[in-house]
Amino acid sequence: MKNESLLTGKQVEVFCTNVTKQESADMILAQSQLFYPQYKVNFDLDDCDNIFRVEFCEKINLEVIQHVFQKNGFRVCLLEDHQN
Template identity: 45%
Template sequence: MVEVFKTNIAKVGQSKLLVKKLLQHFPSSYINFDLDDCDNVLRVEGDNICPEKIITLVTEHGYQCEALA
């Protein structure tokens, strides 16, 4: 399963911190950011991914996050 999200994370340091936090909840997933994309895309690939949980975790750290269709 692959989930893609639009975020307002623009800096590499921010993205690395969020990847670490997300991997704590989804340890067997592949998670990365495309900060060159206009939507600063967060991509999460793995089994048992919960988009709502990802959005909650990102927004709890003060960033915007919404699922892309």
């Protein structure tokens, strides 16, 4: 994860994960929406990195994203170099 816990401005952050099943992805999406109902979150499980995207306009705490994954037994890693 980045050293910074908070990011500002309209952004899309992209994460690689070890989530491979849709039912697990649905559970993480639901839990993510509890923390950030105003943000758009989605998975691309067809991608080789099992991508998790978060689109937001204000601030997001990346540690919360990491916590949601870890408490469900999954790994998540911010992809540093991606195009929005």
